[in-house]
Amino acid sequence: MNNRQLKISIIVLLLAAPAFLYHCAGHSSVYLEHPVEIERPICSECHIDEHAAMSHTSDFLTRHKFYAARWRQACSLCHRESFCNDCHANKEELKPSDKFKDSPDRSLPHRGDYLTQHTIDGRINPAPCFKCHGRKNNERCGACHR
């Protein structure tokens, strides 16, 4: 299949895709916003199903990537998309920890002088670096890594 045929196939596939939207399950969609204002996001206080797992307990920072990749609609019940972009950006000049010094409870990456620390963290395990800087948000990396 040459590239032109590939492009045509993709376009046809995407245009045909609405068909499955009209054969979808009949249950109600997830709300666009959480129907009740909540003071703290401990979902298990009200939910006993899988929603309870979304409780923002102390280990939620580690877990959140798994939920976001599977059930992003649940995130958008309470968070605007820009909340994700505070840390997960395609191009970002300001470190998250510089933007939110008034929110010390937020687990923000790269506090302090991370320029030095990254040389150690990157040697120990470069895989987490790659997720955010391997193919995007690496304009600053070019200053040293040419």
Next chain:
Amino acid sequence: MKDRFLLTVAFIIILFPATASSLSLNGESKTYLQSRETSDSKDITPVFEYLDFTLRDIGREEVSFHFGGWARFKDEEDGGFAKRETGDLQYAYLSFKKKSGNAVANLGRLFISEGVALEQIDGIYKRADLKGGLGAAIFGGVPVETDFDSRKGDWVYGGRVTHEVPGLYTTGISYLREINDNDDFREEAGFDIWLLPLDKVDILGRSSYNIRESGAMEHSYFAALGPFENFRITPAIYWADYRRYFTSQTTDAFTFPASAINPKEQVLILGSEVSYDFTDNLFASVQYKNHDYDVSGRADYYGGRIRYSVTGSGSAGLSTYRMYGDEKKLRYLECRIYGSKKFGKADLTADLFNVKYDEKVNEVKNAYAASVAAGYDFTGDIRAVADVEYGRNPFFDEEVKVFLKFIYKFAVGGGLT
């Protein structure tokens, strides 16, 4: 320039009065001014505007428009980031959502989060729950990440099929193919699972496979166990093959052999965090991770933290973590202590972050950053914050950074929260 133009368009949309009675708009403007010294000893004060908004009920209840982006309005830096980028369009898309089956169709600049795909694209995304617990998502368009050369001949497409038994599991298989300049750039497949086999047991994970390199890239699995008498235990296992994982990069930081990354390396990381809630306001946790390499030696990461917080009043925390690599130059001790307190509409935060390196870097063994931030809520929608950070590290004998921010939340039309 393009991004500034788009931000200007966005401002016009905000200022434009809502013509349809059901149309609603809400969003947030964040204006930042940062004063700092560059590595070539030049003082700069760039200004940034971050804007995001959502237009809902455009003609029909199910149609919305979402926008987010930033622009830098003062270019003083001689080199580095500022000379290459003066803004970014993070997302701008039209969304159609059905009231049943979680059916969604998005069109524009989007962030896709479906299995192996964690991509920003200019294109289309559709998903829906199908019958029998099945679900499907597809996407296609021009990838944003390959914008480092040109966008001509760049394509990305893929999808994910899921099966779900509510309350028991959700599992999915996903696929992604990316083409850069008419050449194959990436091709990956993935498996993911969210398993809830028992009460208080939550197992999540994913595996990804590099089709071009014919082998597994990484496995990442995690369990959340508890709470059992206020204890939560979160064991995790991670494995990566460097040759298959670090591919299709756009920076030499991850290129073989330019970088320090050995393509023959494989890493297995085993670890766990144990946390305990003393009360609703006080919790403590300890964490341990062991890195075991095929080629290199091993490394350990361990530490703990304590946090006390009262919603709407303030918080305080203390943490210390030790990175212990198999060479002295790969070891440090990181400590942090912070506290914040609200005084009516005002709030004050102090934060100290210290890293002690086992081996001196540029003759410096101890690096620290101490900051104080003061905020004031004029109304529920308007907030101003000023902070100053003083630090010493291997690159600056004395580093002072000042940051001012002004946040304005806006809402027009009915049905807004």
